[in-house]
Amino acid sequence: MNCISAASFxxxxxxxxxxxxIPQRGLRQGCPLSPYIFIICAEVLSNLxxxxxxxxxxxxxxxxxxxxxxxxxxxxxxxxxxxxxSNDCRNLKGxxxxxxxxxxxxxxxxxxxxxxxxxxxxxxxxxxKNIFGLNVVTKHEKYLGLPSMVGRRKINFFNEIKLRVLSxxxxxxxxxxxxxxxxxxxxxxxxxxxAYAMSVFKxxxxxxxxxxxxxxRFWWGSSDTHRSIHWARWERLCHAKxxxxxxxxxxxxxxxxLIAKQGWRILHNPDSLMAQILKAKYFKHSSFMEVKLGSNPxxxxxxxxxxxQVLHKGLRWRIGNGKHVKISGNNWVKNFEIPRANSQPSLxxxxxxxxxxxxxxxxxxxxxxxxxxxxxxxxxSRTPLPKTPRPDKLVWHFDKHGIYSVKSGYKLAVNLKFPDxxxxxxxxxxxxxxxxxxxxxxxxxxxxxxxAQNMSPTVENLWKRKIVGDPVCQRCCSMSEDVFxxxxxxxxxxxxxxxxxxxxxxxxYRRIKSVKNNVSAGHQQNxxxxxxAPPPGWFKVxxxxxxxxxxxxxxxxxVVRDSSGEIVAAAAQRTTLKGNVADMEAExxxxxxxxxxxxxxxxxxxxxxxxxxxxxVLKRKxxxxxxxxxxxxxxxxxKGQSTATIQFVPRRCNVIAHNxxxxxxxxxxxxxxxxxxxxxxxxxxxxx
Numbered sequence: 247m248n249c250i251s252a253a254s255f256x257x258x259x260x261x262x263x264x265x266x267x268i269p270q271r272g273l274r275q276g277c278p279l280s281p282y283i284f285i286i287c288a289e290v291l292s293n294l295x296x297x298x299x300x301x302x303x304x305x306x307x308x309x310x311x312x313x314x315x316x317x318x319x320x321x322x323x324x325x326x327x328x329x330x331x332s333n334d335c336r337n338l339k340g341x342x343x344x345x346x347x348x349x350x351x352x353x354x355x356x357x358x359x360x361x362x363x364x365x366x367x368x369x370x371x372x373x374x375k376n377i378f379g380l381n382v383v384t385k386h387e388k389y390l391g392l393p394s395m396v397g398r399r400k401i402n403f404f405n406e407i408k409l410r411v412l413s414x415x416x417x418x419x420x421x422x423x424x425x426x427x428x429x430x431x432x433x434x435x436x437x438x439x440x441a442y443a444m445s446v447f448k449x450x451x452x453x454x455x456x457x458x459x460x461x462x463r464f465w466w467g468s469s470d471t472h473r474s475i476h477w478a479r480w481e482r483l484c485h486a487k488x489x490x491x492x493x494x495x496x497x498x499x500x501x502x503x504l505i506a507k508q509g510w511r512i513l514h515n516p517d518s519l520m521a522q523i524l525k526a527k528y529f530k531h532s533s534f535m536e537v538k539l540g541s542n543p544x545x546x547x548x549x550x551x552x553x554x555q556v557l558h559k560g561l562r563w564r565i566g567n568g569k570h571v572k573i574s575g576n577n578w579v580k581n582f583e584i585p586r587a588n589s590q591p592s593l594x595x596x597x598x599x600x601x602x603x604x605x606x607x608x609x610x611x612x613x614x615x616x617x618x619x620x621x622x623x624x625x626x627s628r629t630p631l632p633k634t635p636r637p638d639k640l641v642w643h644f645d646k647h648g649i650y651s652v653k654s655g656y657k658l659a660v661n662l663k664f665p666d667x668x669x670x671x672x673x674x675x676x677x678x679x680x681x682x683x684x685x686x687x688x689x690x691x692x693x694x695x696x697x698a699q700n701m702s703p704t705v706e707n708l709w710k711r712k713i714v715g716d717p718v719c720q721r722c723c724s725m726s727e728d729v730f731x732x733x734x735x736x737x738x739x740x741x742x743x744x745x746x747x748x749x750x751x752x753x754x755y756r757r758i759k760s761v762k763n764n765v766s767a768g769h770q771q772n773x774x775x776x777x778x779a780p781p782p783g784w785f786k787v788x789x790x791x792x793x794x795x796x797x798x799x800x801x802x803x804x805v806v807r808d809s810s811g812e813i814v815a816a817a818a819q820r821t822t823l824k825g826n827v828a829d830m831e832a833e834x835x836x837x838x839x840x841x842x843x844x845x846x847x848x849x850x851x852x853x854x855x856x857x858x859x860x861x862x863v864l865k866r867k868x869x870x871x872x873x874x875x876x877x878x879x880x881x882x883x884x885k886g887q888s889t890a891t892i893q894f895v896p897r898r899c900n901v902i903a904h905n906x907x908x909x910x911x912x913x914x915x916x917x918x919x920x921x922x923x924x925x926x927x928x929x930x931x932x933x934x
Contacts, residue, residue, distance in 0.1 A: 253277070287349040288319055294341050295326070303337040305329040309526035315519070320390055330366050335377045359383045392446055396545040401450050407440045411457050414439065415464045425465075426688030429492065432461055437495050444501040445508070448549035454497035461494070475711065477701035485664065486657075487682050488675050490699065492692070495656070499663055503655035505553030509534065510650040512550075513557075513640055524550075535561070535640075560650070560658050562643045564872060565629060566636035567607075568599030580643070582625045584618070593617055599638075602626065607635050628798070630824040630872045633879075641870045646828070648870035697729050704732050777899040782809045785850040788900050789838035791830035792907035798823045800830050803906025804838035806845055813902075815845040815920045818910040825872050831856035832876035834907065835863075835892070837916065839883045842890075845920050852892040853900065860894040 256263040295316045298304045306316030306327045318325040328334045346352050360380045362371055375382055386394040393403045414436055420428065440449065440457065458480050465483070467474040484499075485491025512521045512534050528547055529537035535558070539551060563571045563578035571578050578584070578599060593601065604610050608631065614623045641648030644658055681694050696702050705727035709717035719727035725735070780786045785806055792801040800823045806815040817837045823830070835852060842850045854860055861867045862877045863884070869877065884890050897904070 287351060290349065291345050292317065292319060294345060298337060298341055304334045309523055313522055313526050315523070323390060325389060330362060330370060330374065332373065332377070335374050339378060355380055359386070361386055392443060396447070400545070401453055404443060404447070404449055404453055407443055407449070408453055408456055410439050411436055412460055415460055418464070420464055420467045420469065424689040425692045428465055429688065429692065432465065432494060436461055440497065441504065445504040446546065446549070448505065448552050449497070449501050451498060454501065457497055475703070477696070478699065481664065484660065486660070488678050490674065490678055492695070496660060496663065499659035500656055502553050502556055502659050503652050505549050506556040506655050507650065507652055508550050509554045509557050556655050556659050559662060560642055560644050560655065561640050564639045564641045564648065564870065565599055566632060566638045568603050568638065570638045571599045573597045573599055573602070577643070579625050579629055582622070584622055584626070603631065607631055607633065628822070628824050630829070632875045639870060646826070646871060647868065649868060697733060700729055702729050702732070704728055779807070779809050779811045780851055783849055784809060785814065785842065785847040787838045787842045787847070787850050787852045788895070788903040789834040789852060789854050790900050790903035790907045791827070791834040792904065792910070793823055793827060793830060794911060795823070797911070799911040801907040801910030802830070802834040802837055803903045803910055804834065804841050805902045805906060806842055806847060806850070814847070815841045815918070816906060817841040817916070817918045818906045818913060819916040820911045820913055828856060828858050829873045829876065832859045832862070832873050832880065835859065835880050836876065836883070839880070839887070839890070841918050844918060849889040852890065853895040854892065855895055855897045855900045857894045860892055863892050
């Protein structure tokens with residue numbers, strides 16, 4: 247600490263700074279350096295415990311010959327594991343004293359405790375207790391806010407979550423909030439209370455239902471002294487807004503999606519401590535996706551396997567070499583399930599995808615056509631393969647970058663629990679989009695939504711619930727009062743006055759919108775760009791891709807221009823349409839780099855109108871999908887070209903490359919022009 251200096255302070259006395267106070271006891275509270283110093287000191291404690299285990303001074307929890315755990319540290323909450331022996335306890339206490347003397351941090355023995363396994367006798371417990379001078383507990387209630395041990399009565403362990411939700415809801419007066427305000431409170435506050443515990447444990451279904459009932463009562467305005475009508479079931483409210491719901495979370499599905507994230511981390515971070523411990527205990531000789539529950543599993547492991555059900559439905563294989571992917575039974579073709587191969591010629595029942603790939607890592611078209619139906623063969627042939635064999639990888643199908651997110655996992659869990667019904671057709675989805683996309687207050691949107699769902703308290707709806715004895719409208723006394731009659735048909739006031747006010751409202755709205763549109767149009771005009779030439783000595787390589795979905799062909803185009811705007815080189819290449827548009831845009835960058843190198847361009851800037859590709863190349867985003875192969879190849883090319891970079895440009899700055907990409911499918915072989923261009927290509931350039 248002698249090497250660290252802190253800020254000094256002055257005191258204002260009668261508005262005049264007096265004296266200079268220099269702290270003498272280390273860093274002040276709230277100093278930005280404080281957390282970094284704490285982390286450095288905690289790293290020292292961690293290394294002391296690791297070295298002590300290597301020297302056999304202490305022994306932690308052993309899971310196999312190469313994996314053990316002596317401690318878990320999180321800020322000032324620490325768990326230390328040691329063997330129940332006098333030598334281990336004395337050595338451990340010596341480590342604590344050594345660390346305290348070196349760092350100046352003192353252990354708080356009053357807040358610390360000891361826990362023993364059931365096989366330790368009472369005499370031994372007293373002996374070890376006297377060494378440390380700590381209290382002995384039968385179990386640790388919580389660590390980092392979560393229960394350390396969960397027994398059979400799981401509701402008792404998680405009942406605090408329910409109490410916190412009820413306490414929060416009871417502190418709000420439902421009548422003081424509009425429906426829009428209540429929607430925000432429920433989504434942003436109440437539904438977030440249980441998220442932390444749900445990310446680790448499977449919350450009992452009964453507890454989830456109790457929380458949902460409490461939220462439903464708050465939404466519809468019920469209280470301990472007043473009971474309101476619940477116009478829709480909770481299941482209906484949990485539908486997404488585009489499917490006719492209000493977008494509240496189904497707690498069970500949200501819980502499952504959160505825990506599925508832990509399974510995703512096990513798959514893609516196998517070297518993490520959590521993944522190593524779980525593998526050593528539960529799936530030593532199998533994979534995570536295939537392992538069964540086993541005997542005497544912990545509650546955490548049961549929860550993770552429950553969340554794995556979402557992964558089973560949403561994961562697919564990205565083919566690298568095909569050695570670990572079965573042809574039938576594994577999901578490896580986008581949006582298509584490969585059936586069993588035809589009987590002639592027959593493939594083995596457990597055949598893997600590698601048998602459909604030749605030595606040059608391309609599809610064996612003849613075997614595929616003979617073994618599968620026409621549709622399946624076309625799907626397989628359009629599945630992209632890397633240029634060189636790579637390991638197969640599991641990716642998340644419901645994200646364009648192949649990375650699991652709780653949002654996409656929750657959507658899948660909800661769709662599995664509440665499948666699409668006839669009312670959720672494309673036309674009805676369009677109707678809900680129109681309602682929720684309007685630029686009006688949220689409470690007005692909810693009022694329109696309730697009217698569209700026939701949830702308004704009309705006389706007819708009250709009569710159906712046996713609250714009133716007659717469904718006839720009380721104003722016109724002639725027709726039944728449904729939603730359409732109450733809001734549209736009957737007008738008690740003067741029609742001319744209503745029409746005048748309506749016209750005035752519409753005209754006011756149009757004036758406001760016209761001002762906004764003029765402002766936004768001005769911003770768009772100011773933000774429009776034209777192609778700009780690079781600085782002297784540099785070149786610009788514009789690249790683009792075009793697709794023809796009917797013919798399943800794609801075109802790649804690239805054009806190189808110097809600092810005067812003159813075209814130096816160009817390229818056009820036809821390719822098979824595989825993947826989505828972003829995949830094609832990434833593939834178009836590669837011929838652009840190639841033609842720039844053939845034109846002896848040392849300093850050049852690549853311009854693409856695909857922001858997604860540019861952000862992936864610059865590592866602003868990550869991707870595990872098929873596009874990552876082209877991205878990695880682009881990054882390797884740019885690493886070797888230190889004077890080359892890539893940037894995004896609007897479409898209007900990329901017209902020539904786009905025109906080249908559109909004419910590329912007419913040419914069977916890749917074409918590169920350097921200096922001399924054919925007449926047809928000049929026509930493409932002149933279109934700019």
